[in-house]
Amino acid sequence: MIQKNKLRTIKEYENQDEVWSYLLLKSKNLRLTRGNKLYLDIFLSDATGMISGKIWDNAKKINDKIDVGMAVGVKAIVEEYNAKNQLNIEKIVGIKESEFADKGFSWKLLLPTTEKNVDQLWQNIQKAIENISNPFLKELVKKIYYQNKDDILKFPASMKLHHAFVGGFIEHIESVLRMGLIAIKNYEVDKDLIVTGILLHDIGKLKELSGFPNNIYTDEGNFLGHIVIGYSMIQNMIKKIDDFPEELAFKIEHIILSHQGKYEYQSPKKPAFPEAIIVHYLDELDARMNMYNQAVENDIGDNNWTSLSNYFRVPLYKKNHKENEKERK
Ligand SMILES: [Fe+2]
Numbered sequence: 001m002i003q004k005n006k007l008r009t010i011k012e013y014e015n016q017d018e019v020w021s022y023l024l025l026k027s028k029n030l031r032l033t034r035g036n037k038l039y040l041d042i043f044l045s046d047a048t049g050m051i052s053g054k055i056w057d058n059a060k061k062i063n064d065k066i067d068v069g070m071a072v073g074v075k076a077i078v079e080e081y082n083a084k085n086q087l088n089i090e091k092i093v094g095i096k097e098s099e100f101a102d103k104g105f106s107w108k109l110l111l112p113t114t115e116k117n118v119d120q121l122w123q124n125i126q127k128a129i130e131n132i133s134n135p136f137l138k139e140l141v142k143k144i145y146y147q148n149k150d151d152i153l154k155f156p157a158s159m160k161l162h163h164a165f166v167g168g169f170i171e172h173i174e175s176v177l178r179m180g181l182i183a184i185k186n187y188e189v190d191k192d193l194i195v196t197g198i199l200l201h202d203i204g205k206l207k208e209l210s211g212f213p214n215n216i217y218t219d220e221g222n223f224l225g226h227i228v229i230g231y232s233m234i235q236n237m238i239k240k241i242d243d244f245p246e247e248l249a250f251k252i253e254h255i256i257l258s259h260q261g262k263y264e265y266q267s268p269k270k271p272a273f274p275e276a277i278i279v280h281y282l283d284e285l286d287a288r289m290n291m292y293n294q295a296v297e298n299d300i301g302d303n304n305w306t307s308l309s310n311y312f313r314v315p316l317y318k319k320n321h322k323e324n325e326k327e328r329k
């Protein structure tokens with residue numbers, strides 16, 4: 001049904017276009033119009049962006065045929081609503097990779113993915129683990145990293161907020177690690193504790209999130225959150241390591257519990273010693289920088305400033321960012 005030469009990505013949509021696309025179904029909700037007619041309100045994404053869509057006809061029937069997390073083929077008209085594009089959907093069907101591969105479909109089109117070389121990131125992390133001199137911390141990180149290697153290479157770092165793409169977890173960790181390796185030259189701190197803290201601070205995200213294609217919160221994630229999940233993963237592993245020093249265990253656990261820095265950001269403790277303070281601020285810096293990039297890239301207007309509707313709640317200056325990006329290409 002879908003011809004390759006007509007396929008469009010979300011970034012290419014313009015108001016009033018009629019488009020054919022392969023998209024990922026992120027959510028679906030049956031709702032009632034004011035006139036009491038059922039319609040289907042859906043949210044779709046591909047590697048280039050996200051968009052909402054409405055299905056006005058046969059909503060109930062179509063709702064039964066499509067599931068969240070499914071790849072779908074969509075025929076729709078692009079309409080502008082509240083200064084954003086949305087899709088008025090005429091046709092939507094589930095797609096199987098085996099049947100549509102020769103019609104231009106691949107999961108890669110749908111999933112945003114890190115631009116970094118994941119193997120290289122993994123190698124940099126391996127090197128840092130090998131350089132940990134405290135045998136207890138080294139064993140702790142090694143065990144957790146090797147047990148979870150597959151997820152570590154693929155997972156996002158969050159659902160939407162920052163690094164929400166395939167490989168986002170490892171990109172974030174490796175970026176914080178590189179800053180940590182600079183910080184340890186600048187302050188008299190325990191290098192091993194900083195490296196271990198950085199590598200493990202978000203490890204609970206591997207269970208808090210489902211990973212792709214859905215990338216939603218798991219039940220465990222909703223009930224407990226990544227800080228508590230990570231704390232218990234680390235505590236369980238520490239119990240398996242003979243003679244793990246008690247104070248060292250408290251310190252690494254404290255870094256996990258305090259890394260988000262504030263009670264209202266779900267940290268039950270605030271950072272209380274230099275290594276914990278450093279992990280918290282470097283983590284925060286890396287997340288904020290990614291959120292800036294994301295806000296600027298998602299702003300489609302031509303002016304030098306973004307709209308107010310972003311995490312920072314101020315218009316962000318984007319001129320230099322766009323020019324740097326052009327130069328990089
Ligand atoms: Fe975190």
Ligand SMILES: [Fe+2]
Pocket residue numbers: 172201202283
């Ligand atoms: Fe983090």
